[in-house]
Amino acid sequence: xxxxxxxxxxxxxxxxxxxxxxxxxxxxxxxxxxxxxxxxxxxxxxxxxxxxxxxxxxxxxxxxxxxxxxxxxxxxxxxxxxxxxxxxxxxxxxxxxxxxxxxxxxxxxxxxxxxxxxxxxxxxxxxxxxxxxxxxxxxxxxxxxxxxxxxxxxxxxxxxxxxxxxxxxxxxxxxxxxxxxxxxxxxxxxxxxxxxxxxxxxxxxxxxxxxxxxxxxxxxxxxxxxxxxxxxxxxxxxxxxxxxxxxxxxxxxxxxxxxxxxxxxxxxxxxxxxxxxxxxxxxxxxxxxxxxxxxxxxxxxxxxxxxxxxxxxxxxxxxxxxxxxxxxxxxxxxxxxxxxxxxxxxxxxxxxxxxxxxxxxxxxxxxxxxxxxxxxxxxxxxxxxxxxxxxxxxxxxxxxxxxxxxxxxxxxxxxxxxxxxxxxxxxxxxxxxxxxxxxxxxxxxxxxxxxxxxxxxxxxxxxxxxxxxxxxxxxxxxxxxxxxxxxxxxxxxxxxxxxxxxxxxxxxxxxxxxxxxxxxxxxxxxxxxxxxxxxxxxxxxxxxxxxxxxxx
Numbered sequence: 001x002x003x004x005x006x007x008x009x010x011x012x013x014x015x016x017x018x019x020x021x022x023x024x025x026x027x028x029x030x031x032x033x034x035x036x037x038x039x040x041x042x043x044x045x046x047x048x049x050x051x052x053x054x055x056x057x058x059x060x061x062x063x064x065x066x067x068x069x070x071x072x073x074x075x076x077x078x079x080x081x082x083x084x085x086x087x088x089x090x091x092x093x094x095x096x097x098x099x100x101x102x103x104x105x106x107x108x109x110x111x112x113x114x115x116x117x118x119x120x121x122x123x124x125x126x127x128x129x130x131x132x133x134x135x136x137x138x139x140x141x142x143x144x145x146x147x148x149x150x151x152x153x154x155x156x157x158x159x160x161x162x163x164x165x166x167x168x169x170x171x172x173x174x175x176x177x178x179x180x181x182x183x184x185x186x187x188x189x190x191x192x193x194x195x196x197x198x199x200x201x202x203x204x205x206x207x208x209x210x211x212x213x214x215x216x217x218x219x220x221x222x223x224x225x226x227x228x229x230x231x232x233x234x235x236x237x238x239x240x241x242x243x244x245x246x247x248x249x250x251x252x253x254x255x256x257x258x259x260x261x262x263x264x265x266x267x268x269x270x271x272x273x274x275x276x277x278x279x280x281x282x283x284x285x286x287x288x289x290x291x292x293x294x295x296x297x298x299x300x301x302x303x304x305x306x307x308x309x310x311x312x313x314x315x316x317x318x319x320x321x322x323x324x325x326x327x328x329x330x331x332x333x334x335x336x337x338x339x340x341x342x343x344x345x346x347x348x349x350x351x352x353x354x355x356x357x358x359x360x361x362x363x364x365x366x367x368x369x370x371x372x373x374x375x376x377x378x379x380x381x382x383x384x385x386x387x388x389x390x391x392x393x394x395x396x397x398x399x400x401x402x403x404x405x406x407x408x409x410x411x412x413x414x415x416x417x418x419x420x421x422x423x424x425x426x427x428x429x430x431x432x433x434x435x436x437x438x439x440x441x442x443x444x445x446x447x448x449x450x451x452x453x454x455x456x457x458x459x460x461x462x463x464x465x466x467x468x469x470x471x472x473x474x475x476x477x478x479x480x481x482x483x484x485x486x487x488x489x490x491x492x493x494x495x496x497x498x499x500x501x502x503x504x505x506x507x508x509x510x511x512x513x514x515x516x517x518x519x520x521x522x523x524x525x526x527x528x529x530x531x532x533x534x535x536x537x538x539x540x541x542x543x544x545x546x547x548x549x550x551x552x
């Protein structure tokens with residue numbers, strides 16, 4: 001018997017199971033018999049009848065329980081007083097009002113709905129409704145994605161070509177109004193620019209330049225001015241020290257011009273010395289580049305001083321000479337200073353000549369280029385333009401060209417028209433601007449609004465036509481019409497560049513989230529019910545009982 005059991009165990013060992021015990025074997029046999037009997041037609045019929053009876057009982061029994069529950073709720077509501085309804089509606093209105101205020105604050109500060117953000121970020125994964133991640137891009141499409149990424153414009157911050165003087169203009173504004181016109185971010189960018197333009201690796205060769213290298217890194221204006229005087233004690237011909245004093249210590253444009261003239265005299269002398277020995281070593285080459293930057297900066301600021309003091313023709317001549325002497329420094333956008341000065345002279349033929357050179361498809365655009373081109377074309381038709389007449393007879397060729405130029409300018413920077421039409425208040429322009437952003441619009445309108453006002457009918461033509469631009473631009477802004485799609489990063493950068501007391505213009509306008517509308521409606525509805533309950537308590541109780549009875 002043991003041998004037979006072992007043989008049986010070895011025979012079933014391939015499946016990894018031992019022999020069944022007697023109790024388990026009998027239970028297994030009973031289960032097989034029941035399964036065979038349930039498979040017969042008459043057994044299936046009995047099961048179907050039982051299921052039908054159970055469903056019929058549920059259908060008949062559930063309404064009875066619901067009716068009992070509703071009767072209990074109706075009895076409870078009938079015992080409630082008007083004070084309860086008033087307290088309920090007031091509490092509901094107060095809570096929904098708090099939610100609405102918080103939602104509005106969160107949207108104004110972060111641009112998103114808090115409830116929607118929480119539901120998407122936290123509740124959806126808990127519920128199990130997380131969206132499936134998109135499939136990874138194929139290997140052959142990586143190059144295409146990289147190309148499209150390179151073609152998309154970046155939110156690059158540029159030096160404002162017409163930036164004001166720290167001491168003579170920005171500081172005077174702060175003394176009068178008590179408001180800081182420049183942000184820390186903007187001033188930090190200027191400090192980086194100064195270190196790039198006015199310092200080099202060869203500063204150790206001249207003690208005064210070493211002192212100025214530390215001065216440009218100082219955050220305290222008084223410490224910078226003190227360091228500039230220390231540099232002048234070491235070397236009376238330190239051009240960068242005069243530049244710092246002209247920018248920050250001079251309280252008038254006349255004083256700034258005096259400092260810049262001293263800087264020009266010292267800078268030209270140092271520049272000639274650097275030219276003679278720039279090929280001796282890499283350090284001397286770096287010194288020549290630095291001295292070139294100083295000389296160009298000083299000449300440009302002197303031209304701006306002459307423009308501000310009313311010597312416009314002198315300023316135009318200085319700018320033209322500077323552009324001829326250093327033609328490779330076009331990235332400094334000196335032509336924008338020249339355009340503004342020529343517009344002040346009303347030398348529109350010269351303005352057109354400058355635009356013909358710089359309004360090229362291969363060159364970067366700016367609000368000054370696009371809107372000046374629109375202004376010249378509007379000048380030809382604006383004096384006789386009338387919307388009523390144009391709607392009757394249609395637009396002439398010159399008017400069509402003017403309207404298209406305005407549409408082109410508005411597509412490049414949609415913030416400018418509101419400042420030109422004085423729909424938004426202006427502030428002092430920052431030292432850096434974001435092209436196509438609100439900061440560039442402020443800088444352009446601050447200097448060019450007077451030129452638009454001088455041409456009769458130009459602002460009227462702009463007022464009648466600028467909003468038509470948005471009908472030509474696809475929405476959402478997947479692609480532009482004449483330029484790249486409008487970048488989505490401008491609002492954040494403009495808030496860093498512009499002062500806090502200025503309301504930043506946002507394009508495209510963000511639509512209010514659903515939950516703001518919902519909470520506002522709920523708050524208003526609850527407040528209305530509370531008011532009605534307070535004024536007509538008996539009537540509202542009858543109304544509530546009628547509603548509860550009808551629902552029952």
